[in-house]
Amino acid sequence: MAGEGDGGVGREARVPVGRRVFLSLGALATLGVVFGSRLQSAARGALGTGLGGLLPFGDRFRLYSITGSYPAIPPEAYRLEVSGLVERPVTLTLADLEAMPATRLVRTFQCVTGWSVPDVEWEGVALSAILERAGVRPGAVAVSFDSYDRADTESLTLDQARLPDVIVAYRMLGAPVTREHGGPVRLYVAPMFGYKSLKWLSAIRVVDRVEPGFWERNGYPVNGWVDGSIGPRAPAEG
Amino acid sequence: MATRGRAGEVVRFDLTQRVAHWANAALFVALIVTALPLYFGSLFGLVLERHVVEMVHLWCGLALPVPLVVSLLGPWGASMRADLARVSRWSRAELEWLTRLGRSALRADKFNPGQKLNTILVGATIVVLLATGAMLQWFSPFPVAWRTGATDVHDLFAFAVTLLIVGHVALALAHPSALVSMVRGRVSRAWARRVAPAWADELGVGEGVGATGRADPTTGRADPEPVAST
Numbered sequence: 001m002a003g004e005g006d007g008g009v010g011r012e013a014r015v016p017v018g019r020r021v022f023l024s025l026g027a028l029a030t031l032g033v034v035f036g037s038r039l040q041s042a043a044r045g046a047l048g049t050g051l052g053g054l055l056p057f058g059d060r061f062r063l064y065s066i067t068g069s070y071p072a073i074p075p076e077a078y079r080l081e082v083s084g085l086v087e088r089p090v091t092l093t094l095a096d097l098e099a100m101p102a103t104r105l106v107r108t109f110q111c112v113t114g115w116s117v118p119d120v121e122w123e124g125v126a127l128s129a130i131l132e133r134a135g136v137r138p139g140a141v142a143v144s145f146d147s148y149d150r151a152d153t154e155s156l157t158l159d160q161a162r163l164p165d166v167i168v169a170y171r172m173l174g175a176p177v178t179r180e181h182g183g184p185v186r187l188y189v190a191p192m193f194g195y196k197s198l199k200w201l202s203a204i205r206v207v208d209r210v211e212p213g214f215w216e217r218n219g220y221p222v223n224g225w226v227d228g229s230i231g232p233r234a235p236a237e238g
Numbered sequence: 239m240a241t242r243g244r245a246g247e248v249v250r251f252d253l254t255q256r257v258a259h260w261a262n263a264a265l266f267v268a269l270i271v272t273a274l275p276l277y278f279g280s281l282f283g284l285v286l287e288r289h290v291v292e293m294v295h296l297w298c299g300l301a302l303p304v305p306l307v308v309s310l311l312g313p314w315g316a317s318m319r320a321d322l323a324r325v326s327r328w329s330r331a332e333l334e335w336l337t338r339l340g341r342s343a344l345r346a347d348k349f350n351p352g353q354k355l356n357t358i359l360v361g362a363t364i365v366v367l368l369a370t371g372a373m374l375q376w377f378s379p380f381p382v383a384w385r386t387g388a389t390d391v392h393d394l395f396a397f398a399v400t401l402l403i404v405g406h407v408a409l410a411l412a413h414p415s416a417l418v419s420m421v422r423g424r425v426s427r428a429w430a431r432r433v434a435p436a437w438a439d440e441l442g443v444g445e446g447v448g449a450t451g452r453a454d455p456t457t458g459r460a461d462p463e464p465v466a467s468t
Contacts, residue, residue, distance in 0.1 A: 015333055018326025018358045025362040029391050033370065036387030113377050114385025219378070226382070 061109070061117055061181070071148040071200045075176070075184045080168070084144075084206035087135030094170060094184055100125045100133075103167050105190055110226050112193035122188050124169035128162040130204065142210040145187055148200035154187065154213035155222070156196070158206075165190035168201060192224040247424040248441050250348070252317045258309035259420055265305070268298045270400055277393070299371045302364055325354045348437035356406055363399040367392060 032039075080092040103126045109117045131143070136158065143161040145154040160166065169188040170177060177183030182199025189196040195215040216222045251259070272295035310318045324347060335344040336351040344350075349357070370392040377385050410417040416433075419425045430438040431445055438444030 014327035014329060016326060017328040017333065017354070018322075018361075021355070021358045022362045022365075025359075025366060029366040029370065029395065032391035032394070033373070033384050033387040036390040037383040110382070112382075112385075113374055114382065114387075114389040116386060 061115075070179050072179060073148055073184055073200065078184045080185060080201060081203040082130060082134045082206075083203065085137040085140040085208065086131075086206050087137060088133075090134055092130070097125050097168060097170055097185065100129055103164070105165055105167065105188070107165070107190045109194055112195055112220060112224065120172065121174055122167065122169050122190075123171035124167035124185075124188060126164060127166045127168055127187075127204075128164070130168060131158075131161065131206070134206070136206055139208055140206045141208050142206075144205045144207050144211045145198045145201060145213070146203040146205070147198055148202045152198055152200075152214045153211070154196055154198040155211050155216075156189065157210060160189075160223075163191065168204075189224075191226060193220070193226055195220055196224045246428075247426055248430055248438075248443060249423055250419040250425045250430075251423050253423065254309050254312075254314045255317055255321070256420060256423055258305040258318065261305035262302070265298050265302050266399075266403060269295060269302070270396075270403075272298065273396060296371075296375060299368065303368060306361070306364070321348070324348060325357045328354065345436045345439075346434050348434050348440075350434075356402060359402060360399060363395050363402075366395045367399070370395070 075094050078094045080097065081089075082092065083089045102123055105122045106119055107122065109120045127143075140158055142155055142157050145156075147153065156166065166187075166189050168185060170183075170185050172178075172181055172183075172186075172188075177186055182197075182201070185201050187196075187198040187201050196213075198213070210222060212222050272291050275291050276295060309315050310322065328351065329347075331342070331344050332347070332351040332354070334342050336355065340352075370388040373380055373385065373388040374392060377388075380388070410420070415425060415429050425433075427438065427443045430441065430443060435444055
Protein backbone atom coordinates (compact mmCIF):
# COMPACT_ATOMS: atom_id res chain seq x y z
CA MET A 1 0.00 0.00 0.00
CA ALA A 2 2.49 2.60 1.12
CA GLY A 3 4.67 3.59 -1.77
CA GLU A 4 8.36 4.26 -1.76
CA GLY A 5 8.15 7.64 -3.36
CA ASP A 6 8.80 10.76 -1.41
CA GLY A 7 5.53 12.53 -1.91
CA GLY A 8 6.09 15.26 0.61
CA VAL A 9 8.71 17.40 2.10
CA GLY A 10 10.84 14.45 3.03
CA ARG A 11 13.09 16.02 5.58
CA GLU A 12 11.17 14.50 8.49
CA ALA A 13 10.64 10.91 9.51
CA ARG A 14 7.57 9.51 7.81
CA VAL A 15 4.96 7.33 9.46
CA PRO A 16 3.28 4.63 7.33
CA VAL A 17 -0.22 5.63 8.44
CA GLY A 18 -1.79 4.22 5.29
CA ARG A 19 -0.42 0.76 5.85
CA ARG A 20 -1.30 0.77 9.54
CA VAL A 21 -4.89 1.86 9.06
CA PHE A 22 -5.25 -0.57 6.17
CA LEU A 23 -3.98 -3.54 8.16
CA SER A 24 -5.95 -2.59 11.29
CA LEU A 25 -9.23 -2.36 9.41
CA GLY A 26 -8.44 -5.59 7.60
CA ALA A 27 -7.79 -7.36 10.90
CA LEU A 28 -10.92 -5.89 12.44
CA ALA A 29 -13.03 -7.04 9.49
CA THR A 30 -11.52 -10.53 9.63
CA LEU A 31 -12.30 -10.81 13.34
CA GLY A 32 -15.80 -9.57 12.58
CA VAL A 33 -16.32 -12.25 9.95
CA VAL A 34 -15.04 -15.05 12.17
CA PHE A 35 -16.56 -13.98 15.49
CA GLY A 36 -19.30 -11.59 14.39
CA SER A 37 -22.17 -14.03 14.77
CA ARG A 38 -21.08 -14.88 18.33
CA LEU A 39 -20.74 -11.20 19.13
CA GLN A 40 -24.18 -10.59 17.68
CA SER A 41 -25.82 -13.26 19.80
CA ALA A 42 -23.94 -11.98 22.86
CA ALA A 43 -25.15 -8.45 22.20
CA ARG A 44 -28.66 -9.73 21.63
CA GLY A 45 -28.45 -11.70 24.88
CA ALA A 46 -27.25 -8.65 26.76
CA LEU A 47 -29.78 -6.26 25.27
CA GLY A 48 -32.73 -8.61 25.03
CA THR A 49 -34.65 -9.12 21.83
CA GLY A 50 -36.36 -5.74 22.07
CA LEU A 51 -33.24 -3.60 22.16
CA GLY A 52 -31.26 -6.20 20.24
CA GLY A 53 -33.66 -5.71 17.36
CA LEU A 54 -32.50 -2.12 17.18
CA LEU A 55 -28.93 -3.12 16.36
CA PRO A 56 -28.01 -1.47 13.10
CA PHE A 57 -27.31 -4.78 11.43
CA GLY A 58 -28.53 -8.33 11.59
CA ASP A 59 -31.96 -9.35 12.80
CA ARG A 60 -33.82 -8.43 9.69
CA PHE A 61 -35.36 -10.36 6.89
CA ARG A 62 -33.85 -9.78 3.51
CA LEU A 63 -36.61 -10.47 1.06
CA TYR A 64 -36.09 -12.51 -2.03
CA SER A 65 -38.32 -13.05 -4.99
CA ILE A 66 -37.09 -14.98 -7.96
CA THR A 67 -39.68 -13.61 -10.33
CA GLY A 68 -39.18 -9.98 -9.42
CA SER A 69 -42.63 -9.43 -8.02
CA TYR A 70 -44.75 -10.79 -5.23
CA PRO A 71 -47.90 -12.71 -6.17
CA ALA A 72 -51.03 -11.10 -4.77
CA ILE A 73 -53.48 -13.72 -3.51
CA PRO A 74 -56.63 -12.63 -1.68
CA PRO A 75 -57.01 -14.93 1.37
CA GLU A 76 -60.51 -16.00 0.32
CA ALA A 77 -59.25 -17.00 -3.12
CA TYR A 78 -56.37 -19.05 -1.73
CA ARG A 79 -56.35 -22.74 -2.71
CA LEU A 80 -53.83 -25.44 -1.81
CA GLU A 81 -53.93 -28.41 -4.12
CA VAL A 82 -52.74 -31.75 -2.73
CA SER A 83 -52.21 -34.34 -5.44
CA GLY A 84 -49.90 -37.04 -6.81
CA LEU A 85 -49.47 -40.38 -5.11
CA VAL A 86 -52.33 -39.90 -2.65
CA GLU A 87 -55.54 -41.79 -1.94
CA ARG A 88 -57.72 -38.68 -1.79
CA PRO A 89 -56.52 -35.66 -3.77
CA VAL A 90 -57.90 -32.53 -2.09
CA THR A 91 -57.99 -28.81 -2.57
CA LEU A 92 -57.82 -26.91 0.71
CA THR A 93 -58.92 -23.36 1.39
CA LEU A 94 -57.37 -21.13 4.03
CA ALA A 95 -60.41 -21.83 6.23
CA ASP A 96 -59.84 -25.59 5.82
CA LEU A 97 -56.25 -25.15 6.99
CA GLU A 98 -57.26 -22.97 9.93
CA ALA A 99 -59.79 -25.59 10.98
CA MET A 100 -57.09 -28.24 11.33
CA PRO A 101 -55.04 -28.63 14.54
CA ALA A 102 -52.49 -25.81 14.72
CA THR A 103 -48.77 -26.12 15.32
CA ARG A 104 -46.96 -23.16 16.82
CA LEU A 105 -43.18 -22.74 16.56
CA VAL A 106 -40.72 -20.08 17.68
CA ARG A 107 -37.44 -20.46 15.87
CA THR A 108 -34.48 -18.61 14.44
CA PHE A 109 -34.92 -18.07 10.73
CA GLN A 110 -31.55 -18.84 9.18
CA CYS A 111 -30.69 -17.93 5.61
CA VAL A 112 -28.06 -19.98 3.83
CA THR A 113 -26.22 -16.76 2.91
CA GLY A 114 -25.69 -15.88 6.55
CA TRP A 115 -28.33 -13.54 7.86
CA SER A 116 -30.72 -14.75 10.50
CA VAL A 117 -33.69 -13.48 12.46
CA PRO A 118 -34.12 -14.81 16.01
CA ASP A 119 -37.36 -15.85 17.70
CA VAL A 120 -39.71 -15.76 14.75
CA GLU A 121 -43.20 -16.99 15.64
CA TRP A 122 -44.93 -19.33 13.21
CA GLU A 123 -48.33 -20.93 13.18
CA GLY A 124 -49.79 -23.40 10.74
CA VAL A 125 -50.69 -27.00 10.08
CA ALA A 126 -48.14 -29.80 10.34
CA LEU A 127 -47.39 -30.97 6.81
CA SER A 128 -47.65 -34.54 8.13
CA ALA A 129 -51.31 -33.89 9.04
CA ILE A 130 -52.08 -32.71 5.50
CA LEU A 131 -50.33 -35.76 4.04
CA GLU A 132 -52.29 -37.99 6.38
CA ARG A 133 -55.55 -36.34 5.37
CA ALA A 134 -54.81 -37.04 1.70
CA GLY A 135 -53.43 -40.52 2.38
CA VAL A 136 -49.95 -41.26 1.02
CA ARG A 137 -49.93 -44.20 -1.38
CA PRO A 138 -47.25 -46.93 -1.40
CA GLY A 139 -44.33 -46.08 -3.67
CA ALA A 140 -44.29 -42.44 -2.60
CA VAL A 141 -40.78 -41.22 -1.78
CA ALA A 142 -40.82 -37.46 -1.77
CA VAL A 143 -42.99 -34.37 -1.77
CA SER A 144 -42.70 -31.52 -4.26
CA PHE A 145 -44.03 -28.01 -3.70
CA ASP A 146 -45.14 -25.36 -6.16
CA SER A 147 -45.53 -21.64 -5.66
CA TYR A 148 -48.06 -19.11 -6.90
CA ASP A 149 -45.11 -17.24 -8.38
CA ARG A 150 -44.98 -20.05 -10.99
CA ALA A 151 -41.19 -20.21 -10.68
CA ASP A 152 -40.09 -21.42 -7.29
CA THR A 153 -40.29 -25.10 -6.45
CA GLU A 154 -39.10 -27.13 -3.52
CA SER A 155 -38.90 -30.70 -2.41
CA LEU A 156 -38.52 -32.80 0.71
CA THR A 157 -38.17 -36.51 1.20
CA LEU A 158 -41.24 -38.09 2.75
CA ASP A 159 -39.33 -38.55 6.02
CA GLN A 160 -38.34 -34.90 6.09
CA ALA A 161 -41.87 -33.84 5.22
CA ARG A 162 -43.22 -35.75 8.21
CA LEU A 163 -41.00 -34.00 10.77
CA PRO A 164 -43.16 -32.24 13.35
CA ASP A 165 -41.50 -28.87 12.74
CA VAL A 166 -42.30 -28.79 9.05
CA ILE A 167 -45.52 -26.83 8.68
CA VAL A 168 -47.81 -25.17 6.19
CA ALA A 169 -47.85 -21.72 7.81
CA TYR A 170 -50.59 -19.12 7.71
CA ARG A 171 -49.34 -16.96 10.59
CA MET A 172 -45.88 -15.48 11.04
CA LEU A 173 -44.53 -12.79 13.36
CA GLY A 174 -47.83 -12.75 15.23
CA ALA A 175 -49.99 -11.90 12.22
CA PRO A 176 -51.25 -13.50 9.02
CA VAL A 177 -48.28 -14.15 6.71
CA THR A 178 -47.86 -10.99 4.68
CA ARG A 179 -47.63 -10.91 0.92
CA GLU A 180 -43.89 -10.20 0.84
CA HIS A 181 -43.21 -13.00 3.31
CA GLY A 182 -45.11 -15.48 1.11
CA GLY A 183 -48.68 -15.08 2.31
CA PRO A 184 -51.38 -16.00 2.71
CA VAL A 185 -49.85 -19.48 3.04
CA ARG A 186 -46.25 -20.62 2.82
CA LEU A 187 -44.15 -23.59 3.75
CA TYR A 188 -41.96 -23.37 6.85
CA VAL A 189 -39.26 -26.04 7.15
CA ALA A 190 -37.84 -25.14 10.56
CA PRO A 191 -34.74 -27.35 10.62
CA MET A 192 -33.52 -26.19 7.21
CA PHE A 193 -32.20 -22.99 5.62
CA GLY A 194 -34.71 -20.38 4.55
CA TYR A 195 -34.75 -21.26 0.86
CA LYS A 196 -36.50 -24.55 1.70
CA SER A 197 -39.45 -22.61 3.14
CA LEU A 198 -41.19 -21.96 -0.15
CA LYS A 199 -43.36 -18.86 -0.31
CA TRP A 200 -46.88 -18.53 -1.78
CA LEU A 201 -47.44 -22.29 -1.56
CA SER A 202 -49.90 -23.39 -4.25
CA ALA A 203 -49.53 -27.16 -4.54
CA ILE A 204 -48.22 -30.20 -2.73
CA ARG A 205 -47.46 -33.16 -4.96
CA VAL A 206 -46.53 -36.55 -3.53
CA VAL A 207 -44.05 -38.13 -5.95
CA ASP A 208 -41.83 -41.17 -6.40
CA ARG A 209 -38.47 -39.38 -6.47
CA VAL A 210 -36.88 -36.20 -5.13
CA GLU A 211 -37.24 -33.41 -7.67
CA PRO A 212 -34.60 -30.78 -6.83
CA GLY A 213 -36.24 -27.38 -6.47
CA PHE A 214 -35.39 -24.01 -7.96
CA TRP A 215 -32.62 -23.12 -5.51
CA GLU A 216 -31.15 -26.61 -5.60
CA ARG A 217 -30.89 -26.45 -9.38
CA ASN A 218 -29.03 -23.20 -8.74
CA GLY A 219 -26.45 -24.76 -6.50
CA TYR A 220 -27.94 -24.99 -3.02
CA PRO A 221 -27.87 -28.35 -1.24
CA VAL A 222 -31.02 -30.46 -1.62
CA ASN A 223 -30.90 -31.28 2.08
CA GLY A 224 -30.60 -27.83 3.57
CA TRP A 225 -30.10 -28.77 7.23
CA VAL A 226 -29.00 -25.75 9.19
CA ASP A 227 -26.79 -27.87 11.44
CA GLY A 228 -24.96 -29.30 8.44
CA SER A 229 -25.87 -32.98 8.84
CA ILE A 230 -26.87 -34.79 5.69
CA GLY A 231 -29.50 -37.37 6.46
CA PRO A 232 -32.85 -37.07 8.18
CA ARG A 233 -32.33 -36.28 11.82
CA ALA A 234 -34.22 -36.25 15.03
CA PRO A 235 -36.28 -33.08 15.32
CA ALA A 236 -34.82 -30.59 17.77
CA GLU A 237 -36.78 -29.39 20.70
CA GLY A 238 -37.85 -25.79 21.10
CA MET B 239 6.15 16.10 -11.14
CA ALA B 240 3.10 18.32 -10.94
CA THR B 241 2.88 20.32 -14.07
CA ARG B 242 2.16 23.99 -14.23
CA GLY B 243 -1.26 24.82 -15.53
CA ARG B 244 -2.34 28.10 -16.98
CA ALA B 245 -0.84 31.31 -15.76
CA GLY B 246 -1.63 31.72 -12.09
CA GLU B 247 -2.81 28.15 -11.72
CA VAL B 248 -1.28 24.81 -10.80
CA VAL B 249 -2.53 21.30 -11.52
CA ARG B 250 -3.94 19.55 -8.45
CA PHE B 251 -5.51 16.53 -10.15
CA ASP B 252 -4.56 15.31 -13.59
CA LEU B 253 -7.04 13.75 -15.97
CA THR B 254 -6.35 10.19 -14.77
CA GLN B 255 -7.05 11.18 -11.19
CA ARG B 256 -10.25 12.97 -12.05
CA VAL B 257 -11.57 10.11 -14.16
CA ALA B 258 -10.68 7.62 -11.41
CA HIS B 259 -12.35 9.79 -8.77
CA TRP B 260 -15.61 10.27 -10.63
CA ALA B 261 -15.79 6.66 -11.81
CA ASN B 262 -15.28 5.59 -8.22
CA ALA B 263 -17.89 8.08 -7.05
CA ALA B 264 -20.43 6.89 -9.62
CA LEU B 265 -19.91 3.27 -8.55
CA PHE B 266 -20.33 4.21 -4.89
CA VAL B 267 -23.57 6.05 -5.64
CA ALA B 268 -24.89 3.07 -7.61
CA LEU B 269 -23.90 0.73 -4.78
CA ILE B 270 -25.56 2.83 -2.08
CA VAL B 271 -28.72 3.31 -4.13
CA THR B 272 -29.01 -0.42 -4.84
CA ALA B 273 -28.08 -1.32 -1.26
CA LEU B 274 -31.11 0.52 0.13
CA PRO B 275 -33.79 -1.80 -1.28
CA LEU B 276 -31.60 -4.84 -0.59
CA TYR B 277 -31.20 -3.85 3.05
CA PHE B 278 -34.57 -2.26 3.72
CA GLY B 279 -36.39 -4.93 1.74
CA SER B 280 -39.81 -4.46 3.25
CA LEU B 281 -39.86 -0.80 2.23
CA PHE B 282 -38.88 -1.25 -1.37
CA GLY B 283 -39.57 -4.87 -2.13
CA LEU B 284 -42.95 -4.33 -3.69
CA VAL B 285 -41.74 -1.76 -6.15
CA LEU B 286 -38.37 -2.96 -7.31
CA GLU B 287 -37.31 -6.16 -8.87
CA ARG B 288 -34.94 -7.52 -6.32
CA HIS B 289 -33.03 -9.75 -8.65
CA VAL B 290 -32.20 -6.89 -11.01
CA VAL B 291 -31.17 -4.66 -8.11
CA GLU B 292 -29.04 -7.46 -6.75
CA MET B 293 -27.25 -7.98 -10.05
CA VAL B 294 -26.56 -4.25 -10.44
CA HIS B 295 -25.18 -4.18 -6.90
CA LEU B 296 -23.03 -7.24 -7.52
CA TRP B 297 -21.51 -5.97 -10.77
CA CYS B 298 -20.93 -2.45 -9.47
CA GLY B 299 -19.25 -4.02 -6.45
CA LEU B 300 -17.00 -6.15 -8.59
CA ALA B 301 -16.19 -3.08 -10.70
CA LEU B 302 -15.44 -0.91 -7.66
CA PRO B 303 -11.67 -1.51 -7.52
CA VAL B 304 -11.24 -1.19 -11.28
CA PRO B 305 -10.88 2.63 -11.60
CA LEU B 306 -8.37 2.71 -8.75
CA VAL B 307 -6.31 -0.25 -9.87
CA VAL B 308 -6.25 0.78 -13.53
CA SER B 309 -5.39 4.39 -12.76
CA LEU B 310 -2.64 3.38 -10.34
CA LEU B 311 -0.99 0.72 -12.45
CA GLY B 312 -1.16 2.17 -15.94
CA PRO B 313 1.51 4.32 -17.60
CA TRP B 314 -0.94 7.20 -17.07
CA GLY B 315 -0.80 6.77 -13.30
CA ALA B 316 2.30 8.76 -12.24
CA SER B 317 0.29 11.35 -10.33
CA MET B 318 -1.92 8.67 -8.78
CA ARG B 319 1.14 6.83 -7.53
CA ALA B 320 2.80 9.98 -6.26
CA ASP B 321 -0.35 11.02 -4.40
CA LEU B 322 -0.80 7.52 -3.00
CA ALA B 323 2.65 7.77 -1.46
CA ARG B 324 1.80 11.25 -0.22
CA VAL B 325 -1.42 10.01 1.37
CA SER B 326 0.12 6.88 2.87
CA ARG B 327 3.18 8.21 4.63
CA TRP B 328 2.70 11.00 7.13
CA SER B 329 4.97 13.38 8.94
CA ARG B 330 4.89 13.53 12.73
CA ALA B 331 3.38 17.00 12.47
CA GLU B 332 0.50 15.65 10.40
CA LEU B 333 -0.18 12.89 12.90
CA GLU B 334 -0.18 15.42 15.69
CA TRP B 335 -2.50 17.72 13.75
CA LEU B 336 -4.97 14.86 13.38
CA THR B 337 -4.78 13.61 16.96
CA ARG B 338 -5.25 17.17 18.21
CA LEU B 339 -8.14 17.62 15.78
CA GLY B 340 -6.53 20.41 13.84
CA ARG B 341 -5.42 22.44 16.82
CA SER B 342 -1.71 22.25 16.12
CA ALA B 343 0.50 24.13 13.73
CA LEU B 344 0.86 22.56 10.33
CA ARG B 345 2.09 23.75 6.99
CA ALA B 346 -0.31 21.59 5.07
CA ASP B 347 0.81 19.29 2.32
CA LYS B 348 -1.14 18.91 -0.93
CA PHE B 349 -3.78 17.17 1.20
CA ASN B 350 -4.44 17.85 4.84
CA PRO B 351 -4.39 14.90 7.27
CA GLY B 352 -8.18 14.69 7.27
CA GLN B 353 -8.24 14.29 3.51
CA LYS B 354 -5.46 11.74 3.71
CA LEU B 355 -7.29 9.73 6.34
CA ASN B 356 -10.48 9.85 4.29
CA THR B 357 -8.62 8.42 1.30
CA ILE B 358 -7.07 5.63 3.35
CA LEU B 359 -10.37 4.72 5.01
CA VAL B 360 -12.25 4.62 1.72
CA GLY B 361 -9.49 2.51 0.17
CA ALA B 362 -9.44 0.03 3.03
CA THR B 363 -13.23 -0.12 3.12
CA ILE B 364 -13.35 -0.96 -0.57
CA VAL B 365 -11.17 -4.01 0.10
CA VAL B 366 -13.29 -5.08 3.10
CA LEU B 367 -16.57 -4.61 1.24
CA LEU B 368 -15.26 -6.47 -1.78
CA ALA B 369 -14.03 -9.40 0.31
CA THR B 370 -17.16 -9.73 2.45
CA GLY B 371 -19.41 -9.10 -0.54
CA ALA B 372 -17.70 -11.94 -2.38
CA MET B 373 -18.26 -14.16 0.67
CA LEU B 374 -21.98 -13.38 0.55
CA GLN B 375 -22.22 -14.11 -3.15
CA TRP B 376 -20.02 -17.22 -3.20
CA PHE B 377 -20.79 -18.46 0.29
CA SER B 378 -20.58 -22.23 -0.05
CA PRO B 379 -16.96 -22.71 1.16
CA PHE B 380 -17.63 -20.81 4.40
CA PRO B 381 -19.26 -21.98 7.64
CA VAL B 382 -22.64 -20.43 8.37
CA ALA B 383 -21.22 -18.43 11.31
CA TRP B 384 -18.72 -16.80 8.95
CA ARG B 385 -21.47 -15.95 6.48
CA THR B 386 -23.35 -14.25 9.31
CA GLY B 387 -20.16 -12.45 10.32
CA ALA B 388 -19.52 -11.39 6.72
CA THR B 389 -23.08 -10.05 6.46
CA ASP B 390 -22.60 -7.95 9.60
CA VAL B 391 -19.15 -6.69 8.62
CA HIS B 392 -20.41 -5.82 5.14
CA ASP B 393 -23.39 -3.91 6.59
CA LEU B 394 -21.29 -2.13 9.19
CA PHE B 395 -18.55 -1.00 6.82
CA ALA B 396 -21.17 0.04 4.28
CA PHE B 397 -22.89 2.21 6.87
CA ALA B 398 -19.56 3.70 7.93
CA VAL B 399 -18.36 4.46 4.43
CA THR B 400 -21.73 6.00 3.55
CA LEU B 401 -21.35 8.40 6.48
CA LEU B 402 -17.79 9.10 5.39
CA ILE B 403 -18.98 9.90 1.88
CA VAL B 404 -21.73 12.17 3.19
CA GLY B 405 -19.10 14.05 5.19
CA HIS B 406 -16.79 14.17 2.18
CA VAL B 407 -19.52 15.63 -0.03
CA ALA B 408 -20.54 18.15 2.65
CA LEU B 409 -16.95 19.36 3.00
CA ALA B 410 -16.54 19.54 -0.77
CA LEU B 411 -19.66 21.70 -1.02
CA ALA B 412 -18.34 23.88 1.79
CA HIS B 413 -15.06 24.37 -0.07
CA PRO B 414 -16.00 25.03 -3.69
CA SER B 415 -12.44 25.64 -4.92
CA ALA B 416 -11.45 22.18 -3.77
CA LEU B 417 -14.55 20.74 -5.41
CA VAL B 418 -13.89 22.61 -8.65
CA SER B 419 -10.32 21.32 -8.68
CA MET B 420 -11.68 17.79 -8.87
CA VAL B 421 -13.64 18.85 -11.96
CA ARG B 422 -11.21 21.16 -13.76
CA GLY B 423 -8.04 19.79 -12.25
CA ARG B 424 -6.45 23.17 -11.40
CA VAL B 425 -6.29 25.48 -8.45
CA SER B 426 -4.97 29.04 -8.25
CA ARG B 427 -1.49 29.59 -6.91
CA ALA B 428 -2.98 31.77 -4.24
CA TRP B 429 -5.20 28.89 -3.14
CA ALA B 430 -2.23 26.53 -3.09
CA ARG B 431 -0.22 28.96 -1.02
CA ARG B 432 -3.06 29.50 1.42
CA VAL B 433 -4.44 25.97 1.77
CA ALA B 434 -1.46 23.78 0.94
CA PRO B 435 1.64 25.87 1.58
CA ALA B 436 4.08 22.95 1.81
CA TRP B 437 2.87 21.73 -1.56
CA ALA B 438 3.11 25.23 -3.03
CA ASP B 439 6.73 25.31 -1.90
CA GLU B 440 7.36 22.02 -3.63
CA LEU B 441 5.90 23.39 -6.85
CA GLY B 442 8.07 26.44 -6.54
CA VAL B 443 5.12 28.78 -6.25
CA GLY B 444 5.10 29.06 -2.49
CA GLU B 445 6.04 31.89 -0.28
CA GLY B 446 7.99 29.91 2.23
CA VAL B 447 10.69 29.09 -0.27
CA GLY B 448 14.04 30.53 0.56
CA ALA B 449 15.14 33.18 2.91
CA THR B 450 11.89 34.68 4.11
CA GLY B 451 11.59 31.68 6.35
CA ARG B 452 7.83 31.77 6.69
CA ALA B 453 8.05 28.20 7.75
CA ASP B 454 5.30 28.18 10.24
CA PRO B 455 2.07 30.08 9.98
CA THR B 456 -0.07 29.11 12.92
CA THR B 457 -2.46 27.00 10.97
CA GLY B 458 -2.33 25.72 7.47
CA ARG B 459 -5.93 26.48 6.83
CA ALA B 460 -6.95 29.91 7.97
CA ASP B 461 -3.69 31.54 7.16
CA PRO B 462 -4.28 35.10 6.06
CA GLU B 463 -1.10 35.25 4.03
CA PRO B 464 -0.93 38.09 1.62
CA VAL B 465 -0.84 36.89 -1.91
CA ALA B 466 2.37 38.36 -3.12
CA SER B 467 3.64 37.16 -6.41
CA THR B 468 7.03 35.64 -6.56
